[in-house]
Amino acid sequence: MRVDRQNGKLALILPAVAGLGLLAVGLMLLPSQREILPAERRAQPLSGVSSTLPSATPAPAPASVPPHPVIAAEIRTATAARLAALTAQLIADGVPVTTAQIAYDLVAAGRPAVALAYLAARPDGSAVATWRLRVDLLNRTGRKPAAAALVAAAARTRGAVPPADLVAAAYAIDRPDLVVLASANGVIPPPDTRLALDLARRADAAGRGDLIALLDRATRADWRAADPWLAIRLAARDRDVAAGLRAANGLPVDQRAAAREAILTESGDREGLRAELVAHAAIPGARPDTSAERLLAAGYRDDAIALLRRAASGQSSTAAVSRRLLYLMGPRPGADDVAWLRQQAMQGDTQQQRGWLSSYVERDRPGDALAFVSRHPLAAQTDVMLMRLSLARAAHDDNEGRAALAALLDGRPLDPGQLATLSATAPARIGPAQAAEIARRRIAAGVAGPRDQLDLAWTAWNAGDAKAAAKWLDGQLASTPTDLPTLRLMADVQSRIGGDRAARPWLERALAQTPDESRARAELLNTLGRRAEAVALVETLRADTPDDPALAALHARLLIARGQPGRARALLAQ
Numbered sequence: 001m002r003v004d005r006q007n008g009k010l011a012l013i014l015p016a017v018a019g020l021g022l023l024a025v026g027l028m029l030l031p032s033q034r035e036i037l038p039a040e041r042r043a044q045p046l047s048g049v050s051s052t053l054p055s056a057t058p059a060p061a062p063a064s065v066p067p068h069p070v071i072a073a074e075i076r077t078a079t080a081a082r083l084a085a086l087t088a089q090l091i092a093d094g095v096p097v098t099t100a101q102i103a104y105d106l107v108a109a110g111r112p113a114v115a116l117a118y119l120a121a122r123p124d125g126s127a128v129a130t131w132r133l134r135v136d137l138l139n140r141t142g143r144k145p146a147a148a149a150l151v152a153a154a155a156r157t158r159g160a161v162p163p164a165d166l167v168a169a170a171y172a173i174d175r176p177d178l179v180v181l182a183s184a185n186g187v188i189p190p191p192d193t194r195l196a197l198d199l200a201r202r203a204d205a206a207g208r209g210d211l212i213a214l215l216d217r218a219t220r221a222d223w224r225a226a227d228p229w230l231a232i233r234l235a236a237r238d239r240d241v242a243a244g245l246r247a248a249n250g251l252p253v254d255q256r257a258a259a260r261e262a263i264l265t266e267s268g269d270r271e272g273l274r275a276e277l278v279a280h281a282a283i284p285g286a287r288p289d290t291s292a293e294r295l296l297a298a299g300y301r302d303d304a305i306a307l308l309r310r311a312a313s314g315q316s317s318t319a320a321v322s323r324r325l326l327y328l329m330g331p332r333p334g335a336d337d338v339a340w341l342r343q344q345a346m347q348g349d350t351q352q353q354r355g356w357l358s359s360y361v362e363r364d365r366p367g368d369a370l371a372f373v374s375r376h377p378l379a380a381q382t383d384v385m386l387m388r389l390s391l392a393r394a395a396h397d398d399n400e401g402r403a404a405l406a407a408l409l410d411g412r413p414l415d416p417g418q419l420a421t422l423s424a425t426a427p428a429r430i431g432p433a434q435a436a437e438i439a440r441r442r443i444a445a446g447v448a449g450p451r452d453q454l455d456l457a458w459t460a461w462n463a464g465d466a467k468a469a470a471k472w473l474d475g476q477l478a479s480t481p482t483d484l485p486t487l488r489l490m491a492d493v494q495s496r497i498g499g500d501r502a503a504r505p506w507l508e509r510a511l512a513q514t515p516d517e518s519r520a521r522a523e524l525l526n527t528l529g530r531r532a533e534a535v536a537l538v539e540t541l542r543a544d545t546p547d548d549p550a551l552a553a554l555h556a557r558l559l560i561a562r563g564q565p566g567r568a569r570a571l572l573a574q
Contacts, residue, residue, distance in 0.1 A: 067105055068097055075102075076109050080117035087122065099124050103133060112140045131161045135169040147173045155182035163188035167195070176202045180211050183218035190219035197223040197230075204230060209237060225250050232259060241267045261294070274300055281307055289321055296328070304328060309340055314348065317355035326359055338364050342372060354383055361387055366394035374400070382412060390425040401427040402434075409437050416447045423449070432459060443475075450479075454486055461489065466496045484513045484520075504528070517541060522554060531562050 067075065068090055074082065083102060090097045099122045106115035116137040119125030126134070131154070138147035151169050154160040155178045161169075166188055170178040176199050182188045191199060196219050203211035212234055224231035224247055231247035241263060248259040257280050264273035277298060281291035288311035295304040308325035315322055329337050341363060345356040357376065361369040370391040378384045385408050392401035405426055408414065414422065419442050426438065436459045439452040453476040460468035473490045480486060487510035495503035507528055514521040519541065525534035538555045545551060552571065559568040 067102070068095055071097065071102060071105070075105050076111070080114050080121050083114075083118050084121035099127075100129050100133070103130060107133075107137070112137050116141060128161060132165045132169055136172065139173050144173055148175050148178070151175060151178050152181070155179075155187055156185055158185070158187050160187070177206075177208065177211050180215050180218060184214050191215070191221060192219075193221040193223050193226055196221040197226045200224075200234075201227070201230060204234060209234070228259075232263065236263065236266060239267070241269060241272070261298070265298070273298055274303065278303060278307075289324060292324065292328075301328065305337065309337075313344070316348070316352050317344075317359045322359075326363075329363060331363060333363050345376065350378065353378060354381075357384065357387065361391060366391045367397070370395050370397065370400060380407070382408065382414070382418060386418060386421050386425070389422065393425045393427065398427045398429065401425075402430060405430065405434060409434060409441075414441060414445070416445045419445050419447055432462075435459075454483075454489070457486075457489060457493075461493060466493050469493045470497065482513050484510060487513060519551060519554060522558075526558055526561065531558055534558050535562065 070086055070090065071083070074086065078086070083106075087097060087099060087102055099119065103115045103119055103125075106112070106118060116134070119130055119134060119137075124130075131150070135147050135150050138144070138150065147169075151166065151173060152175075154166050155170075163182075166182055167179050170176055170182075179188070179191070179195070180199055180203070183191055196215060199215055200212060200223050203209075203215065228247045228250035231250070232244050235241070235244035235247060244263040244267075245260055248256055248263060251259055257276075260276055261273065264276055274295075277291070277295050277300065280286060281288065281295070288307055292304040292307045292311075295301075295307065305325065305328050308321055308328065312319065312322040312325050317323075317326070329341075333341075338360075341356060341360040345353055345360050347353070348356075353376075357373065357378070361373060364372070370388060373379060373384060373388055373391065376384065379388065385404055389401055389404040389408065392398070392404055405422070408422055419438075423438060423442065426434075436456055439448070439456050442448045443452055443456075453472045457469040457472035457476065460466075460472060470490070470493045473486055473493060476483065476486050477490065487506055491503045491506035491510060494506055507524060511521065511524045511528065514524055517537070517540065519538075522534045522537045522541070525531070525537065535555070535558045538551060538558060542548065542551050542555060556568040556572050559565070559571065
């Protein structure tokens, strides 16, 4: 009985002890934290996709199982065939190892080429789970065409690989065109705006317009709105003006007008460009001067002038927009511009009308301008009268010029500048009274001409007023004391006032200014009673010019004055 009880106890204790032993062994076989971390690092996919690209789901990693001691011993040295055989043996023996795990271990050991050969040697090496790894290994080992072929095959086959893996792999080998192809084939979902924009930028950089068209068919994402300049560039390449203009509307407001103008200019659409510029100029708040310059730069001079005319209406002729307009009109504008200038000259206050009148008369034909100004409401004002005088001279209309001159000399005050203008624009032939009045006005204003006082002296002398002539001559001699004509006239004036004695000092002063060998000197010598010197001088002069009739007549007079009429008759008879 005791033996049976002991055997019963053993039947209960032994299974429990055995179970505890198995649990202890199992705990010992579990991987430590030190073993798990390397496995996790080996399971990470290869890098190569730019962080700026759309994120991709990494390739499935193998389970975090430590390498079998047999594999771990040979992972850094064994050939791909040896490792493939070991894998097959271990799997046959029920050891939990996987092809993907060993391939990642080879990558972690720095043996990508062996990893690639190992996958090729394994029957499950071409499974979907290793597709991303195979692409990365082919790319890393310099077999980029083979990697591209692998991705291209996947891009044509639905369900071959996860879409995220395909996108990441295509970017890793710098073949984003395969993403476009995969999307067009329905292998991956249509790209979102961010991915589509990146694909479009890369296609543009590569000059692949065909990929842009394929991308447009593959997705409805509005990637052009995210980069209007790219859309404009692509539209220009396709010569699609409408698309370029639509894209320009997505630019910041301050850039749109310039972009639209550039698009139309590049396309050669002259009418479209003109319509664009004119429409922009009509926008409330648009600066007319800036808009006019853009029209002018594009070759639309008439439109620029028309725009400036609208802007200058009601403004003074000195406003900036008016000055620019007048410059563009030039010295001889067309009939429309002349008519507009006439209209402006009739509007505004007096100062504005004067300004536009001045601009108008500079640009119309003198005769037509004279007729218009003569009818203007300001025609009788001094400044406008001076315009009329100048226009009459330019039009060779002496009658109108003399009439304007008479009106200006009607007693109205004239400042020095106005007197200078009057003198410069007066008709070439005017009456003595008007000439004298002009001279008196200039002298009184302090702007006398060099001969004004001498001219007034002659006027007084011719009128028989010797005293007035003497007064004007005194003023003339104060500024030109050695002027021979002034001295001669003063001698005559003094002779009339005080006789020969009063005239003699002036004759002496005139003689001092007379050239030594001249007929004028001979005449002065005769007047002074120095006839012998006069005769000798005339004979000297006649020796040089014996056929001069004026000298011969003077010679005869001198001989008669000396009481030699016979010689004088003989001389004249020769």
